[in-house]
Amino acid sequence: MRQENELIRLDNVKVTYPAGTEALKDINLSVQKGEFMFVVGSSGSGKSTFIKTLLGEVKAASGRLLVAKHDLGRMKRRELPYYRRTLGVVFQEFRLLDDRNVYENVALAQRVIGVSSDKVRRNVMQMLEMVGLDERKRAYPKELSGGEQQRVAIARAMVNRPSILLADEPTGNLDPKNSWEIMNLLEEMNQLGTTVIVVTHNNEIVDKLKKRVVTLNKGEIINDEVQGGYIQ
Ligand SMILES: Nc1ncnc2c1ncn2[C@@H]1O[C@H](COP(=O)(O)OP(=O)(O)O)[C@@H](O)[C@H]1O
Ligand SMILES: [Mg+2]
Known part of the structure; x- marks a missing residue:
């Protein structure tokens, strides 16, 4: 039906x-x-x-x-x-870019679809606040715990509002x-x-x-x- x-x-x-x-x-x-x-x-x-x-x-x-x-x-x-x-997608092994910081990992998802830079900043910070990592925005994946890395991955998956x-x-x-x-x-x-x-x-x-x-x-x-x- x-x-x-x-x-x-x-x-x-x-x-x-x-x-x-x-x-x-x-x-x-x-x-x-x-x-x-x-x-x-x-x-x-x-x-x-x-x-x-x-x-x-x-x-x-x-x-x-x-x-x-x-x-x-x-x-x-x-x-x-x-x-x-x-669609947003999250995997077991996080799949973050190790050479980009938290902010960049999330921002890239927005940039590839052509979102303007002021909107990128606003959307990324909003998502990072939501997952509780706004204060770690400059950290690199290797400096984060597994749980934190997965939260970054969720922010990245959600930032384009799938x-x-x-x-x-x-x-x-x-x-x-x-x-x-x-x-x-x-x-x-x-x-x-x-x-x-x-x-x-x-x-x-x-x-x-x-x-x-x-x-x-x-x-x-x-x-x-x-x-x-x-x-x-
Ligand atoms: N790329 C692939 N090529 C050939 N067989 C695959 C491939 N990926 C998965 N399979 C096979 O398909 C079946 C289902 O796999 P998968 O969907 O990964 O299961 P699960 O995620 O539940 O462990 C398994 O028999 C697996 O070996
Ligand atoms: Mg599987």
Whole structure:
């Protein structure tokens, strides 16, 4: 059923890698605007492939994939950069530029899309305040803790105000305290209206937050619950 507030929709999506691995088999999924959703499942179940497919990095072999009114199967290569602006993404290993300071790491995301310099300053500082790192703006990634680096990555992902924030195991390299801080920050972004999809192995956090949980197993959705828990 097609709904007014549907932001992401997958109909019978199948993703096959060149070697022949069917990483996603027959995915049917609908995500509403403003949802917070966890994606869980054992290693190799297709979680990262799911994120990459949404990013347009991996093409579906068949099926239909609609994201923010874009039909990914029909999208031209040159449209991809524009499409990507609707998405923010955060990874387990932070992926910050080590030779740029905190401010520059976040500002670059704005400069590449041509935002004027006074607006860049305002938007970057606003995001850094939001993640609690405005006073560390001149620090380099190596001078920050893992939790702080991930907060910079979230600021960078959010600075262009994407409608969707994707996070692939964002707390995979963090201790429990920092993991909670990052999850709380992702929840805050969600409360501000961003649709958030988080791949995680953190069963404690998944069980406590009572969000929607989609469980993948061997490329298939085996469970999809509104206030779900972590299934081993
Ligand atoms: N670039 C790739 N080329 C070939 N096979 C891949 C590639 N990336 C992932 N796979 C395979 O696809 C399946 C799903 O992988 P992935 O999406 O990374 O799972 P997860 O993130 O849940 O651990 C696995 O069998 C994996 O080996
Ligand atoms: Mg993965």
